Amino acid sequence: MKNILLASLLVSAALPVFSDTLIGGDIEVNAWQQNQTFRGNGHDEDNDEIAYTFEASIEHFIPLVPNVKYGYSGVDGDDYKYTKHDFTLYYEIFDNDILSFDAGVGVSQFSDGSVRVDSIGWQDFDGPLPHLYLGAEVGIPSTPIFLFAKGSGVTYKDNDMLDYSVGIQYEFSLVAFDIELQGGYRSQTIDLVGYDDLTIDLDAETSGFFAGVNFDF
Numbered sequence: 001m002k003n004i005l006l007a008s009l010l011v012s013a014a015l016p017v018f019s020d021t022l023i024g025g026d027i028e029v030n031a032w033q034q035n036q037t038f039r040g041n042g043h044d045e046d047n048d049e050i051a052y053t054f055e056a057s058i059e060h061f062i063p064l065v066p067n068v069k070y071g072y073s074g075v076d077g078d079d080y081k082y083t084k085h086d087f088t089l090y091y092e093i094f095d096n097d098i099l100s101f102d103a104g105v106g107v108s109q110f111s112d113g114s115v116r117v118d119s120i121g122w123q124d125f126d127g128p129l130p131h132l133y134l135g136a137e138v139g140i141p142s143t144p145i146f147l148f149a150k151g152s153g154v155t156y157k158d159n160d161m162l163d164y165s166v167g168i169q170y171e172f173s174l175v176a177f178d179i180e181l182q183g184g185y186r187s188q189t190i191d192l193v194g195y196d197d198l199t200i201d202l203d204a205e206t207s208g209f210f211a212g213v214n215f216d217f
Contacts, residue, residue, distance in 0.1 A: 028055040030212030032186055038079035039203040047077050053186075053210070059092065066091055066104060069133070073163075073188065075206050082113035082125075084188070086152060086163075088133045102135040106152065108161065115202050125196040129161055130154055137169075144171040148184075158193035169214065180214040 029052065036047045057069040071086035090104025113125040135150035151164030167184020187207035192198060 022061045023059065024217050025056065025058040026214055026216045028182075028212065028214040029053070030182070030186075030210045032073070032210040033208040034075065034077075034206050035208045036075060036077040036080070037205045037207075038077065039205075047079075048208075049076060051075065053212075067102075069104075069106070075188070075204075077206075079116045080114065080202060080204050083111045084163075085109040085111065086131070088131075088152065090133055090135070098139045098141065100135075100137045102133070102150075104133040106131050106133055108152065108154075108163075113196075115198060115200065117200055123198055123200070125192070125198050125202070127196045129156055129159060131161065131163075144173075145169070146171070148182075159195055160191040161189070163188045165210070167210070171216075176217070178216040180216055182214055183209070183211040186210050 032051050032053050034049045034051055036049065051074055053071070053073045055069065055071040057067060059067040066089035069086070069088040069090060071088070072084070073086075074083040075081055086106060086108050088104050088106030090102045090106075092100065093103055094101045108129045108131050109127075110129070111126050114122045115125065116122050131152040131154045133150075133152045135148070137146050137148045139146035145168065147166075147168055149164070149166045151162065153162040153164070154160070163186075165184055165186040167182055169180040169182040172179045172181075185208070187205065189205045189207075190202060191204075192202040195202065
């Protein structure tokens with residue numbers, strides 16, 4: 001057992017591209033000003049709402065074993081609503097104080113989904129969609145400011161999904177963790193055709209500015 005642990009540590013040191021700490025992670029909470037556009041069933045309506053999103057990740061030192069990320073977001077509009085849980089396995093392809101880049105795969109699980117159909121009322125839907133994940137951060141040298149972009153998406157059979165965020169963060173370094181104040185723009189676009197029990201095409205976009213905080217351990 002000691003030999004296995006020692007070998008893992010040596011390989012981890014030889015491949016720092018995966019991680020620069022033994023274990024870490026972050027917890028992120030944002031307030032998202034949503035502009036909801038529903039184009040299904042012949043509608044094209046905009047509605048403004050504020051929703052809260054959550055994201056957490058765990059990163060470790062073990063080579064070849066992916067890191068784990070979970071994300072929660074929800075939409076509650078006049079014409080469509082859903083909750084989306086994102087489960088992602090990813091690798092740190094590159095990571096230093098100036099530039100980091102992550103890539104992975106995962107599953108987006110829709111729950112409590114519902115779409116308004118004029119002739120019959122509301123139709124419910126639930127189910128998963130696979131996704132690809134990419135994330136990047138670029139630090140501005142000699143400042144506590146950096147830019148970020150991340151997103152997940154898929155084109156799967158007749159279904160399309162794209163969820164991306166771009167923004168800026170300001171970092172305060174503490175003893176045990178860093179606090180990052182952040183703001184930016186997020187967009188979720190879904191086009192679901194014959195998904196679950198839906199009899200119409202759910203073509204919807206939820207987008208708008210967000211602000212929040214990220215605790216980086």
